[in-house]
Amino acid sequence: MKLRSCLFLAVISIALLDAGRVETSRRPRYGGTLRVEIGAVLHSLDPAGAPADPDEAAAKNEIDSLLYDQRNPDGTFAGVAGSGAFHIAEWESGKHVTLAANENIRGGRPFVDSIDIQMGRPAKDRLLDLEGGKADFAEIPPEEARRAAERGVRVSTSQPEDLVAIVFAAGHAIAEDAHAREALARSIERAAIVNFILQKEGEPAGGLLPQWSNGTAFLFSTAADAAGAKELWSQIGGSPKIVLGYDSGDLLGQTIAERIAVNARDAGIGLTAETIASAAPSPANVDARLVYLRMTSSHPRDALAGFQAVLAPMAGLDPSPLPAAAASEQIYERERAIVSSYRVVPLVWLPRLYGLGPRVRDWKVPAAGEGWPFADVWLEQESQ
């Protein structure tokens, strides 16, 4: 009896001790440096400086969200750099930036002491560093998400919030032909792009806003109709050809454009995919361009307004903004009007995917338009 009591007590003690250790490991811990790797290359954090390309702009926006504590109504940051959770501790243009935690920030000091952001890291290297424990956080391309997960990388996926679309250039002869635009739109197998190219990370897009945003995405067809496309294309006189441009260095864009070319060829549509300089105006010979549109807000009206602001000058769309209190129906009507013009051909919605190192804790996927919530992240101490 005594022996049994002793054994029982011992088991209970060990269990309690283990439970206490687990409880200790789940408790936020201050300290440590969060190692972040990004693909973009930043040459300046000056608010007045214009980013060279969308990737640089997005990365700068993320870093600014850590440096500033206020935003203007238009979404830009207000105040002084360093007024946010972090301030710049070290800056090496184009290579890396180190952000140090502000001790007296309102709402409490960030858990991590600093964030070291390495710039210009290719996706493959970012994944390798995540796997090797040399990085704690990195964005990963959707097409690599499944492979990364298979290799043991923690993958955090956002709601689909980036739209990949074809935008016809206003004023081009073929772009002004509604039959040509519709033929191309109907020839594209969006599901194949999602399933094969994006490895099922994303959703086929028939409209501009994802289903979770306005709830009307299902009303837009995403099915391919090669026969219909062929018939439409046959109604065009002559032997026109569409030149589809995609940004240089955009491997995902290149793959999607090549698939679109295959679909177009299958429908008898003459289309060639050509690379063009990022962020540069489309060359005169480019009739359509593959673009990435990031939702700047979770609110459908604001998100659509953001899309409209970008697309209107490119595609010659109606730039008039939606009313501030536009109802869902109005947003849908505007969205339908844009999509029905086929000047913008939605392809897929992409989620944002993040690779997380094993010691990163309390990471929450940011909502559309929000920055990385590194102030709430803490790092588990690595076991000795």
Place this chain on the structure above:
Amino acid sequence: MTFRSKLFWVFTIALLLSVGVIAAGVTIVARQAFDDLNRQHSEALVAQFEGEFQRRGQDVVQRVQGIADAEGTVRMAIDLSRPKADVSVYVNDARGVSQSHQLDFLDFVATDGAIISSNEWPARFGYKMDWLTQPQDWSSLGSFLMKVDTQDGPALGLMAVSTVRVGDRDLFIVGGQRLGKDFLNSLVLPDGMRALLYLDLDPDFQPTNLVDSSGPVVDSERLASFIARERQDPRKQAFEISWTPDPLSSEAFHALPLQGRRKELLGVLLIGSSQQEVVKLEHRIRDLALGVVAMGLFFGLLLSWWGTARVTRPVRKLAEGAREVSEGNWGARVDVHGRHEIGQLATAFNRMTTQLTQQREQLVQAERVAAWRELARRLAHELKNPLFPLQTTVENLQRAREQSPEQFDEVFRESTGILLSEIENLKKIVGRFSDFAKMPQPELGPVDVNNVVRGIVKLFEAQFGAVGRPPITPELHLEENLPVIQADATLLHRAIENLVLNAMDAMPAGGVLMLRTTHQDGDVELEISDTGSGLTPEECERLFTPYYTTKQHGTGLGLAIVQSVVSDHGGRISVESETGVGTSFHIRLPARPPLRPAPAHTPDATSPVATTPTASENPEATAGEGA
């Protein structure tokens, strides 16, 4: 053209023909040899390519089979055999696998023919390769050529197919290597040769589809017709083209059709062999041949010149000897030695001239003896007539002195008269012989032959119609514009007079005496014809021999004098006669006699024989001077 020139040209032409035939033969044989060598070279290269092609094909088959046998592929096949298998997982696998197996083309294809993953066209996943689903034993097929669709357009590939079967489902592995400039680059070609590949991927000839190891071929349109021919009739063929007018740019090609599984033409391999070295070598041989020809011609001409000179020298000497003989130098000799025909001919020539000289001397000696005999006979005959009366008269004087002294004075007076008369006859006879011996040299002056003829006819007018003899009718045919010649009028008058006298003597029964003058080439011709009894050929031959006569009282000097006068004037005299018809003398006198001493026709004291007459003598006509 001289014999030497003819011989030289014969040698030269023979030499040219020989050298030309040899040079042409050498060139043709060399050309054929080069063509054969080049053909063998190209055929060897084509065979090498075919071997390389087969080796590459086997290599492709092994690589594709290696992929099929790989664990990852087998796992993929097993995974895809499950219901609702997710093929999207493998969409990027072809790229990595193709790189690791060094294949340009690689497709993983599901059992329904749908592409799971494609290296050459990654975006083509989901589309079907229907030809794969047709029944075919791929393992026994080996490698084959195929038109492969890529995102950059169609390409030509050396392909192989392997399958991995799990349950009732197949996973096709279609892999291959691109046939293009990289493939051509990998071929080991000798210097001066290159391989071109035409990819028959379009309905019409496309210049950009013709590539060599460095890319598209420049000026590829030049090969369009040959490729078109290959497309119409795919078979091995050979042809040659020149890229520029320069022969050095010519290139020989062997075309090899590249056909697919169904014998459809997919490409044409062109093995090009630069003819530059061959043409250079041919040019070198040609230049060498020309040099040899030139040298051969040069030395041949020299040898021909020397040989012809050597061959013709004795002939020339013979010709000179013959000319000397013709000019009267019968003692001419030819200095040619040797046992050859020319030497024998020269020896015969020398022997002939020696014999001629000897015979001429014998003949001259004989003629001289005959002449002396004739002269002696004539002298004896001439002198016998006056001597007999002299002897008779002297005997009458002796007899009158002894028998009739009383009549001696009368006899003496008559006898001295006869003696003086006969002595006078002897003096005349001696005078005529003396005159012939002392024929004067002609003193030239302008002479109108017509006037001379007219004067003579007028002189003999009385005798033509003399009483007691049959009349002779003179006929004059004198040309009006007869040129005046340089001649001795007295000697000419004497000669013509002798001929007229001879003609009159030849017509004792009367007849016609015709005198005709003409001129030709500046010479004056005179013909004197009679209608007498004519002469025999033998008489004609001796007609101009001095002291030869057929008359009873002729001295035989008349026609000898005529011939001497004509000869001294540089003219010629000939006679034509026909027995019973008459005789014609033809004299041709030059306008101006040549400046040379008259030949020694005048018999001297030791040689009473004149030079050989130019025509037959007229024995009946010698009475002119001697009558």
